[in-house]
Amino acid sequence: MMGMAREQRLAEVFVEVADSLIDDFDVLDLLQRLSARCVELLDVSAAGIMLADVHGELQIMAASDEHTRLLELFALQHEQGPCVECYRSGEPRSNIDLTDPEVTATWPRFAARAKETGYVRTHAIPLRLRRRVVGALNLFQASPHSLGESDIALAQALADVATIAILQQRTLEQSHVENSQLQHALDSRILVEQVKGILAERWGTTTDEAFAVFRSYARSRQLRLSDLARRIIEGDYDTSSLVGSSSEEASGTV
Known part of the structure; x- marks a missing residue:
């Protein structure tokens, strides 16, 4: 998706999300749509949104498709993978080459499973608002091209929207409510x-x-x-x- 067509579609997506953020919206369905929009708007093959539970362990919340192999790949990030590091640091990890021997050595099980599933490049974008990090957006590519800065910035914007949808700004300062919302979603x-x-x-x-x-x-x-x-x-x-x-x-x- 290029140029004005993508800009118009992006505007429509943000309007769609804004319309969804009513008092009683379905957060699971919204995150499902956002993961699908990542594949539509970015040149990636799959996307997923992960949230940390009360123990700080990442759990899959939504995926652009629900195929077992993709969900297993997300599940591996309990233990290792870019999403874990992204969540802990609050910093994005972009254009990770899954065929790079250094990457394979760092995350052996994750890299091997990703390549078996057909992915050669991945990205992890934090779900954060101010200093709060509640999870990560994971993107996978079946082709080896790099995503540019504008695409990474767009991915972060979509991750920010997901974060706001999860936490809802009016309760951000009430930690007990925030924890309750996160646990309810999980x-x-x-x-x-x-x-x-x-x-x-x-x-x-x-x-x-x-x-x-x-x-x-x-x-x-x-x-x-x-x-x-x-x-x-x-x-x-x-x-x-x-x-x-x-x-x-x-x-x-x-």
Whole structure:
């Protein structure tokens, strides 16, 4: 996406996000859309947003796609990888060459899995507001070209929007509220992961396909992902009604 077309699309994305930041918005769905927008606006193959839990360990919150290999790659960053260092330092790590022997030596399991998944370059952008760092945005490329300064700046802007969405400025100075919000978001992701497995097994599909149908159904009926997931897990929702989502929605359109 080049020139005026990208500038116009970028403006639309920020308006879309601003419209989403109402009192009772679905933070999981918003982060999911932001990760997809990173792939759309930047020349990258995949993106994910990670948040630190109360123990300071990064957990995956949203990914541009939900394929198991990509999610496993994010999960590896519990232990090692650029997101861990980015989160701890609060500084971006950009244009990391995953074929570089020094990188491979620094993060052996992460670099090896990334290359197996088809990625040769990665970037980690902090989710921060002032001095607070709550997570990281991770970008992956299947091609070896470098991202320029303007692309990295745009990635940081999208990460900043994600941070504001998570924390909501009016509660930033209330640490107990902030911790509660972060933990609620993490708990919500766990519920969604559980329901993906339940639906995939029930329908005989992949978890990626099950998530696409589940998410499109929730959005079309203005239901929070976590609320719908909880009702399904508790057996309080007829999941056969979810299958009626349109093919366009189920394809993962955001």
